[in-house]
Amino acid sequence: MTSSPHPPSETPAAEPLNFPTKLAYGAGDLGPAITANLLAFFLLYFLTSVAGLNAALAGSVLMIGKVWDAINDPLVGVLSDRTQSRWGRRYPWMVLGAIPFGVFFFLQWIVPSFSPDPAANQWGLFWYYVIISIFFNMAYTAVNLPYTALTPEMTQDYNERTSLNSFRFAFSIGGSIFSLILAQVIFGLISDGRQQYLLLGLLCAVISVLPIYWCVWGTYQRTMGNKAGESKDSEEANIPFKEQLRIVFSNRPFLYVIGIYLCSWLAVQITAAIIPYFVVNWMGLPNQAFTQVALAVQGTALVTLFFWSAVSDRVGKRIVYFLGAGLWILVQGGLFFLQPGQVGLMYGLAIAAGFGVSTAYLVPWSMVPDVIELDELRTGQRREGIFYGFMVLLQKLGLALGLFLVGNALDQASFIESVPGQPTPLQPESALFAIRVAIGPIPTVSLILGLVLAYFYPISREIHAAILLRLRERRQGITPPDDPTDPINTL
Known part of the structure; x- marks a missing residue:
């Protein structure tokens, strides 16, 4: 983007947060909540029962994605602390990361074909989902971690921070509930497994990206207006990691x-x-x-x-x-x-x-x-x-x-594992x-x-x-x- 939404005003840190600002802040957690909830409930089943990936390889995909997700959190945290721009330290990450966040989430629900040989296709699918998982988790962290770090930059009031987080987690829980309901509706309307998850992934990708820009637009003035209240030392050279x-x-x-x-x-x-x-x-x-x-x-x-x-x-x-x-x-x-x-x-x-x-x-x-x-x-x-x-x-x-x-x-x-198509043991x-x-x-x-x-x-x-x-x-x-x-x- 080439211009900021509107110039920040001198907003005193003690001025109470208004409802639209709290609402915009809360909306920033909607997309991460929807995507995280769907991945937690459905991704393993999708990989094994729809994409046809071996269960051991599917588990490895999830493990690699989780490990990388944990590693890149502190890296992005440090980098966002050191970011200097007219958009502040957090917003450039959210603005630039939102589109890749949605794209890589959607790509996780595609089933590509790499080879007519089943064994070769298995490894092709494995590496495809590993790479997509790594890039998705990078984009997720680039959006979500700077977003969570906005809280102390928006208000220093002890009680307002609790109120602000109540809006955040209202959207978070609401997103989780919405994703479960949407999945049930789509699964009831479409019988083909690949089409079910393709449509679910596409709709949730779009729904997850748009609120991020709402959050940026609705909180920018407040956050940047509070920059005058930050410690001057906060922009000094960073000490070693x-x-x-x-x-x-x-x-x-x-x-x-x-x-x-x-x-x-x-x-x-x-x-x-x-x-x-x-x-x-x-x-x-x-x-x-x-x-x-x-x-x-x-x-x-x-x-x-x-x-x-x-x-x-x-x-x-x-x-x-x-x-x-x-x-x-x-x-x-x-x-x-x-x-x-x-x-x-x-x-x-x-x-x-x-x-x-x-x-x-x-x-x-x-x-x-x-x-x-x-x-x-x-x-x-x-x-x-x-x-x-x-x-x-x-x-x-x-x-x-x-x-x-x-x-x-x-x-x-x-514990006895269930066999597809067979009664529960x-x-x-x-x-x-x-x-x-x-x-x-x-x-x-x-x-x-x-x-x-x-x-x-x-x-x-x-x-x-x-x-x-x-x-x-x-x-x-x-x-x-x-x-x-x-x-x-x-x-």
Whole structure:
């Protein structure tokens, strides 16, 4: 692009964010949510049952894509921190990455033919999907990571950040729900498998790209208007990468946030991965029931995001996490004791779980800007990209390990895999017990650990206000007196 949407105005950092700006910011997470949700639910099945790729090769495609996705997160984070343009540090990545993001997502749902020889065609398909997966994950990170780093650049208000993230995750959860519904509609209208996924990929690619430009247009004025409030040192020469890592991981509150996030999302991902087995093998319900359970959880999480945001304004982020995670723990325990035939109770627990899942979306991400400002107070530099990048990196590596362990536990428990075209096999008691443990005690332990970390998280609303006061004093050239009793010094 050759021109900016409109010139930034002098927007004071303290001026409240208006509804259109929050809405535009939230829209930026719609595309990543749609694509991530479809890839999580459908890509492995598509590769093996539609593209005809060997299951081992299909698993390797997903593994390579996940590993590269984790690696490029901190790289893009550092590069976006160092970007200098009239569009700021984040927007060039979003504007230039949006089109490749949509194109490479669509290309993942094409089934090319490379050779009449089945063995040669298998390897052709394998390398095609590996290359497309690598390029898609690069484009995904180029769009999504700078987007997430916009939060502290839009507002420094403690409560507004929680509100801003509630809009973000409303679009995120809404996108996940929309993608599931759209898939069901397309699958009901079209019988050919290749055409189903080709149309689904095309529609979702277009729908995913357009909101990114909405986000850029709707938030640009606010973000660039706040540039005057940034620390002058933030544009100085960047320190070496290894030193940045040392500073990031010496930020004790950041380590607590990482821990809370990992524990929350480990519970989410393990439960999401095991729900199909729980619904079909333990509860004895058809495959369609899994989608309905997922919609019950995600729909409730969407509605309760704004409820928890309002509660957070009154009682703070930690209390909200205690309330949501506490209810969530009761739900996971209830799922362990749930018996076949108790279908109504299962849906009731799914709805209750949505209350807790929404806090996993909302609370950790609204804590990250607080620790970034603590880092700025200590170092005089703003490095949003590297904080967000390593948070996502550790999340992906941690979740990959957790899901790997669950899969191996099922294998050790003698789980019998389904054969296409054959009835669902009757699982042995050992496998059924492993499924119940994976959906109950394992997420429960993870959530309890998250509660412990949240209890010791040191940045309260009052301490955050003190951090902002110190930053304002520094920008005004005021040096506060050295006070060894100041709680900021203990962080």
